[in-house]
Amino acid sequence: MSRKTANTPTENKPNIRERFNALKNLPAFLKEVYQTSPWLTIGNSMLRLIRSVMPLLTLYVGKLIIDEVIFQVNQPDKNYQHIFALIGYEFGLAIAGDLLSRGISLTDSLLGDLFANRTSVQLMQHAASLDLAQFEDATFYDKLERARQQTAGRTVLLSQTLAQAQDFITMGFLLVGLVSFNAWLILLLLVAVIPSFLGELHFNAKSYSLQFGWTPQRRELDYYRFIGASDDTAKEVKLFGLSDFLIERFRNLSQLYYQENRKLSIERATWGSLLLAIGTLGYFGAYGIIINQTIKGIISIGSLTFLAGSFRQLRGLLEGILGRFNSISQGALYLNDLFEFYKIKPNIASPANPKPFPKVIQEGFRFENVGFKYPNSDKWANRHLNFTLKVGEKLALVGENGAGKTTLVKLLGRLYDPDEGQILLDGHDLKTYDLAELREHIGVIFQDFQRFQFTAGDNIAVGDIDSRENLSELQRAAQQSLADTVINKLPMTYQQPLGRRFAKGVELSGGEWQKVALARAYLREADVLILDEPTAALDARAEYEVFKRFAELTKGKTAVLISHRFSTVRMADRILVLDKGQILEIGTHEELLAQGGRYQELFNLQAEGYR
Numbered sequence: 126m127s128r129k130t131a132n133t134p135t136e137n138k139p140n141i142r143e144r145f146n147a148l149k150n151l152p153a154f155l156k157e158v159y160q161t162s163p164w165l166t167i168g169n170s171m172l173r174l175i176r177s178v179m180p181l182l183t184l185y186v187g188k189l190i191i192d193e194v195i196f197q198v199n200q201p202d203k204n205y206q207h208i209f210a211l212i213g214y215e216f217g218l219a220i221a222g223d224l225l226s227r228g229i230s231l232t233d234s235l236l237g238d239l240f241a242n243r244t245s246v247q248l249m250q251h252a253a254s255l256d257l258a259q260f261e262d263a264t265f266y267d268k269l270e271r272a273r274q275q276t277a278g279r280t281v282l283l284s285q286t287l288a289q290a291q292d293f294i295t296m297g298f299l300l301v302g303l304v305s306f307n308a309w310l311i312l313l314l315l316v317a318v319i320p321s322f323l324g325e326l327h328f329n330a331k332s333y334s335l336q337f338g339w340t341p342q343r344r345e346l347d348y349y350r351f352i353g354a355s356d357d358t359a360k361e362v363k364l365f366g367l368s369d370f371l372i373e374r375f376r377n378l379s380q381l382y383y384q385e386n387r388k389l390s391i392e393r394a395t396w397g398s399l400l401l402a403i404g405t406l407g408y409f410g411a412y413g414i415i416i417n418q419t420i421k422g423i424i425s426i427g428s429l430t431f432l433a434g435s436f437r438q439l440r441g442l443l444e445g446i447l448g449r450f451n452s453i454s455q456g457a458l459y460l461n462d463l464f465e466f467y468k469i470k471p472n473i474a475s476p477a478n479p480k481p482f483p484k485v486i487q488e489g490f491r492f493e494n495v496g497f498k499y500p501n502s503d504k505w506a507n508r509h510l511n512f513t514l515k516v517g518e519k520l521a522l523v524g525e526n527g528a529g530k531t532t533l534v535k536l537l538g539r540l541y542d543p544d545e546g547q548i549l550l551d552g553h554d555l556k557t558y559d560l561a562e563l564r565e566h567i568g569v570i571f572q573d574f575q576r577f578q579f580t581a582g583d584n585i586a587v588g589d590i591d592s593r594e595n596l597s598e599l600q601r602a603a604q605q606s607l608a609d610t611v612i613n614k615l616p617m618t619y620q621q622p623l624g625r626r627f628a629k630g631v632e633l634s635g636g637e638w639q640k641v642a643l644a645r646a647y648l649r650e651a652d653v654l655i656l657d658e659p660t661a662a663l664d665a666r667a668e669y670e671v672f673k674r675f676a677e678l679t680k681g682k683t684a685v686l687i688s689h690r691f692s693t694v695r696m697a698d699r700i701l702v703l704d705k706g707q708i709l710e711i712g713t714h715e716e717l718l719a720q721g722g723r724y725q726e727l728f729n730l731q732a733e734g735y736r
Contacts, residue, residue: 150464161243169287170290174294178298182218184431233287237283248463256472258500267344268465281456282459285449296443321397321400346375489518490549491514493546506529509707519679521697539563569657578623585648608643608644691727697714
């Protein structure tokens, strides 16, 4: 990752219009919340509606108590009955307000957790529908990262949005009381709040710009943090002494981010203090007017406390509403990231009326002038591919690294679609078949297979997840791949967690993991079996056993094998030699040796190493 990238984050500062436009996301957001749990959403709204009238009632009862106390002071015969009744009302309001607040917090928490879980599920479901090529694009990954950050963070937006509605209702009640005494107080209220609001609006926009622009760099920081303290990379970090190098990379990049954030924080604190002082001046101006009217006898002492309390609460509510508007509008801007991610559609999809997958493949797969380039690349990964993968044939792919072998099998499984030409199955383009059904009939194990931190049984069941509870099927696949020799030695056998990430986990060797991965392919019982370097981590004896079984188990099935070991390759019916993404030679082992071309050259080079 270049240092230039780290020093040049993208600038994306939203203006006022964009922030208001972002609020258009809220109806869709609230609809998602309601669909998460209609009853919790309605219950929370009702609790907030009732809670919104409590401040006005509490202030008014307080006014009545003070006026009654002053009245009784001047009476020769004291009557405390009315005072005690008012105090009882105030006590009841306090208890009710507390219970309502706790009910709101409880429903906020439950609704927030349910919504976060639902959004996470939707995110995973949508990600699963997208193309492999999209995951290999850095811009897409930035969008995915920002969308992923919204799954948990949106629970805060939910609470803020509901609180905003509640405060608007409360403010409406208080304004009625304030305007009935003196409408000029409303003007002073705006003077007390607007400057601070505009300041927060400006600096929240700059904060969003900073966060958005630094998305790639924050992903880079997360990467350094992970590889600097991970069981996956611990060996290399220790043996190659990479710790200081990684720490230095992290320190330099994090310091750049700190400097940017520090500059913004200081500027925000300075201007915020000044604007807050202006707001405080407006508040005390209103307070002076209320005191002056009380001294002149225009309003009572109780009214003084009611108006002062109302103004103080209105100021707090208005500050909260305006300040929360910044947070909500900023959250709504971030919702753009989530909704924009949902708008990304896969290019590879099933047709509206797919052809049924053949019950028995008759002709096989035919590549007709197939070419493919990776996104944002001018180089052809494969081009001018013309050959037929016959039914029941074992085809080996040979070539140096980067020759396009793995890309070819990904095209066969429709992980990519050709940019040129077409791939036919029994005379029909692969694009005419249902995508999920096509992949169900193809079993693939790549060289960089995933070592899932699951149990041994679940790791095998990855090949056909519907067979997860079928122990006999898991055992069959393990036996065929020789993984049973590994699993039977584990303390918990098929229930044994693999990997060190979770409790009781056991780590396997590279060869042992490879046998488990091979079991996934055998579990699938697919019509076409594709193995990409399936024996790279196995010793010579294990490799011989694996391919002895492989030859037996794939009788009558179509198989594609990628390998650099010619002892393995020569077992294939035909061998296809690739160079720079194009077919250089194709034929049997004996035919290719007789041609004296690239295959013979590579075979002799490898054979020389064993002499």
